[in-house]
Structure formats: structure tokens, C-alpha cells
Amino acid sequence: MMATSKKILEQEPSDIELLLPWHATGTLNARDARRVDEALSCDPELAKQYAAIQEEYAGTIHLNESLGAPSARAMQKLFAAIDGEPARHGSLRLSLSTRIVGFFASLSPRTLAWSASLGALALLLQAGLIGAVLVKNQPASFQTASLSMNEPPITRALGPEAPPRALVRFAPEARVAEITALLDLYQGSIVDGAKGGLFRLQFGNKAMTKDEVAALMSKLQSEKIVSLAVATP
Amino acid sequence: MQVLYGRHHVRVFRFGLRLVRDEQIAEDLISEVFLDVWRQAGKFEGRSAVSTWLLAITRFKALSALRRRKDVELDDEAANAIEDKSDDPEVAVQKKDTSEALRRCLTALSPDHREIVDLVYYHEKSVEEVAEIVGIPENTVKTRLFYARKKLAELLKAAGVERGWP
Numbered sequence: 129m130m131a132t133s134k135k136i137l138e139q140e141p142s143d144i145e146l147l148l149p150w151h152a153t154g155t156l157n158a159r160d161a162r163r164v165d166e167a168l169s170c171d172p173e174l175a176k177q178y179a180a181i182q183e184e185y186a187g188t189i190h191l192n193e194s195l196g197a198p199s200a201r202a203m204q205k206l207f208a209a210i211d212g213e214p215a216r217h218g219s220l221r222l223s224l225s226t227r228i229v230g231f232f233a234s235l236s237p238r239t240l241a242w243s244a245s246l247g248a249l250a251l252l253l254q255a256g257l258i259g260a261v262l263v264k265n266q267p268a269s270f271q272t273a274s275l276s277m278n279e280p281p282i283t284r285a286l287g288p289e290a291p292p293r294a295l296v297r298f299a300p301e302a303r304v305a306e307i308t309a310l311l312d313l314y315q316g317s318i319v320d321g322a323k324g325g326l327f328r329l330q331f332g333n334k335a336m337t338k339d340e341v342a343a344l345m346s347k348l349q350s351e352k353i354v355s356l357a358v359a360t361p
Numbered sequence: 362m363q364v365l366y367g368r369h370h371v372r373v374f375r376f377g378l379r380l381v382r383d384e385q386i387a388e389d390l391i392s393e394v395f396l397d398v399w400r401q402a403g404k405f406e407g408r409s410a411v412s413t414w415l416l417a418i419t420r421f422k423a424l425s426a427l428r429r430r431k432d433v434e435l436d437d438e439a440a441n442a443i444e445d446k447s448d449d450p451e452v453a454v455q456k457k458d459t460s461e462a463l464r465r466c467l468t469a470l471s472p473d474h475r476e477i478v479d480l481v482y483y484h485e486k487s488v489e490e491v492a493e494i495v496g497i498p499e500n501t502v503k504t505r506l507f508y509a510r511k512k513l514a515e516l517l518k519a520a521g522v523e524r525g526w527p
Contacts, residue, residue, distance in 0.1 A: 146503040149510070155487040180526040184513065187463035188482035198374040198388045203366065206392035210362070210399055358460060 148178050152185050186295050186326060186358050193360040291333050292341045293319065294348065295326045295358045302353035310351060314344075328360070366395055369412060372484065373419050379479050380423035380472060381430075390426060394418050409493055416484060417494040420476070427472075459522050466516035474509035481506055 144167045150156045151164040168175050298307055311317065314331055321327030331344060341359050348357040370391055377394075378387035397418055398405075405414060470478065480486045480494060492499045514527055 141504070141507045146507055149481050149506055150488060153481060153485045155481075155485055177526045180514070180524045181510070183459075183463065183524065184467075184478070184510065185482045187460060188467060188478055190460065191464050191467050192375050192379070192479065192483040195375045195378055197371045198384075198391055202370070202374070202388040202391040205389075206366065206395050207362075209392060209396050213400070 145174065145177065148174070148181050149185070152178065152181050182297070182326075183356075186297070186356060189295060189326075190358050190360060196361070290335060290361075291330050292336045292344060293328060293330050293360050294345060295356070295360055296329050296348065296354060297326050297356040299353045299355045306353050310353060314348065326356075362395070362399055365398070365411070369415050370395070372412065373415055376416055376479060376484065377419050377423050379475055380420065381426055383430075386426050386430070390419060390422050393422050397422075409490065412484070413486065413490045413494060416480070416486070420494060462517060462520045462522045463513075466513055466520060469516055470509060470512060473505065474512055477502065477506050478509050478513070 144164055147156060147160055147164055151161060156164065168178055311329075314329075315333075316329045316331050319328050319330045336344065345357050345359050348354050373394055374387055374391050377390040378384060381387055381390065394415060398415065405411075467475070467478065476495065477491065480491045486494065488499050488502050491502045495502065497505070511527060514524065517524060
């Protein structure tokens with residue numbers, strides 16, 4: 129064991145080894161993903177390293193999700209600054225709006241990559257509508273001039289009233305029927321996944337206290353078909 | 362702009378916060394980043410995802426803010442993130458929790474390593490996108506993450522967590 133670790137530490141990493149993190153996050157191209165899959169299936173040391181990477185992946189998501197969201201102050205500051213910018217003439221406004229539509233056309237959120245392409249199409253349509261409204265409804269200056277500071281901050285979607293969520297990895301031998309039964313038992317629903325084998329689940333429709341969430345995670349973790357359960361805000 | 366802001370500001374904030382480690386500065390970064398986007402929308406050519414463009418601007422702004430602050434205590438802060446052997450019982454129990462230890466060690470990584478770990482694992486950026494955001498060659502992206510992971514393993518080992526790798 130020591131010899132193996134030492135050997136790994138002294139060696140330059142192999143090409144495949146370097147690609148493992150991107151394989152876990154699902155951002156490799158098909159060719160590289162196939163190469164990594166093949167290597168993982170016949171190299172136990174590599175598989176061990178991959179398991180460590182999946183823990184790092186879950187841990188990094190957990191850490192970042194726990195950072196919360198900015199206050200409304202940041203948004204107020206931004207739109208006050210935009211209001212203070214010199215007025216732009218019509219053609220530039222149109223150009224900007226077109227650009228914003230372009231932004232959305234180029235969006236390819238990884239979180240939607242697994243789902244049906246219909247979802248992406250709906251997003252683009254929505255973006256197009258928003259862009260059109262921006263162009264149509266702007267009389268003289270940018271829309272943000274009418275921003276109401278009394279609006280509730282849109283940054284608090286992860287507030288305490290939300291039902292608990294968790295990143296869950298099921299055991300490789302878990303069958304669909306078992307997963308379905310577990311979801312029923314815990315009133316769970318899959319809200320995102322499976323990236324690197326991790327599913328984002330939501331439990332029930334009511335908020336829970338910190339202790340309740342901890343108990344839920346502990347219970348989940350003890351399930352035979354669950355290999356990892358990490359609470360996320 | 363409100364829609365664009367609503368969609369991306371939380372991730373911009375979290376990326377900035379992990380770099381500057383100061384909520385106030387991270388919030389200021391958000392408005393600076395999106396103001397730049399508003400001013401430079403015409404320069405966006407759509408060759409990369411909007412989120413990649415935003416993260417690259419955020420990184421640039423964060424590094425500028427750090428240079429302005431010249432916070433020499435950052436490294437000390439990182440070094441102190443791992444407790445020594447004289448922890449009280451409560452901390453010792455805490456260390457047994459692998460995920461908590463992992464979290465603490467992720468926080469204790471150097472800025473370069475934190476940045477690349479976050480971009481790959483949290484922002485789920487490809488090798489090419491990370492290279493674009495950080496401004497380094499793709500091979501350097503791969504090796505930098507490898508050594509960040511090795512450093513993380515060392516920190517975990519120092520915190521009493523063995524994971525079987527390396």
C-alpha cells in the first residue's frame with residue numbers, strides 16, 4: 129500500500145489520470161470519456177482515485193452552496209450605476225437588446241444538459257420573449273431606470289423556507305425499483321442529476337430545522353442503496 | 362439585464378467570494394462585473410458560454426481587488442485553517458466528520474488551487490473553458506488541478522482523514 133502510494137506520488141500523472149475530474153463532472157468529449165471508462169474498468173488504483181474525486185466533487189458543491197447569496201444591496205448598487213451611465217441612442221439600445229438575446233441563445237447550462245432538449249428549447253424561447261419585451265418596452269433609457277427598490281430580492285431563493293435538498297449517490301447495484309421505493313418512503317423527488325452519478329433530491333414540501341435535516345441525512349446515509357448523502361441549502 | 366443578473370449573480374458572487382474571502386468585497390465585485398457586462402455587451406462574440414465570460418471578468422476583478430487590498434494575512438489564514446494536534450475534544454470530534462474535514466481543507470487550499478477546484482467541480486467548466494477563464498494553456502489546467510488534488514489529499518491526511526489516494 130505504502131509502496132503503491134509512494135509510486136503514485138513520485139510518478140508524473142498519466143493522461144487518463146489528469147482527465148478524471150472532468151469525467152466526474154461530465155464535461156469530457158465522447159472520445160475521452162470512453163477512454164477514461166475503459167481505463168477505470170481495468171485499473172483498480174485508478175478507480176480508487178476516481179472515488180476520491182467524486183467525494184471532492186460533492187464536497188466542493190456542498191461548500192459553495194453553503195456560501196449563500198448576496199444581499200439586494202449588490203443589485204441596487206448595480207442598477208444605480210447603470211442609471212448613472214450616459215444615455216445611449218436608439219440603434220445602440222437595439223444592438224444591446226439583440227446581444228442580450230444572443231447571450232441566452234448561447235446559454236448551455238450544465239444543469240440542463242442531462243434533461244430533454246425540449247427544456248433547452250423552452251429556455252431559448254423564453255429568452256427570445258424577454259429580449260423582445262426589452263426592445264419593445266424601452267422608451268428612452270434602459271429598463272433598469274424603473275427598477276423598484278421595494279421588490280423582494282431575487283437572491284433568496286435558497287431561503288430557510290425551502291424544503292431540504294441533498295446530493296445523493298446511489299450504490300451501483302441499486303435497482304430502479306429500490307430507488308423508487310426509497311423516494312416514496314422519504315417523499316423525495318429528483319430535481320437535478322445525474323452528474324458524476326450524483327442526484328440532487330428534494331424532500332417533502334416543508335422546511336426542516338438543521339437538526340431535522342441532519343437526522344434525515346444520517347438516516348439516508350444508512351440506507352443500503354445510498355452510498356453518499358450530503359445536505360445542500 | 363435583470364434576467365441576466367438573476368440567472369448568474371449567485372454563482373458570480375460565490376466564485377468571487379472564494380477568491381477574495383470577504384463578503385462585502387464579493388458583493389461589490391458583482392456590481393462591477395455586471396456593469397462591465399452592460400458596458401461591453403457589444404464585445405461579446407458568443408464564442409463561449411456567457412457564464413464563462415462572466416467568470417473570467419469576475420476573476421480579473423477579484424485579483425484587482427486583492428491587489429488593492431494587499432491582504433498579507435490571507436496565507437496565514439489558510440495555514441491556520443487546519444487545526445493542530447492540541448485541539449479541544451469538540452474539534453477532535455469534528456475532525457472525524459470526513460465531509461467537514463474536506464470542507465475545511467478545500468478552504469485551506471492556495472488561491473490558485475481553490476480557483477481551479479471551484480471552476481471544475483462547482484462551475485463544471487471544461488478544460489478548454491478553464492483555460493479561457495484563467496488564461497493558461499489546457500495542459501497546465503490539467504496538471505494544476507492534479508496538484509491541487511494532491512495538496513488537498515495532504516491536508517486531509519494532516520487532518521486525520523485517509524481516503525486511499527494517493
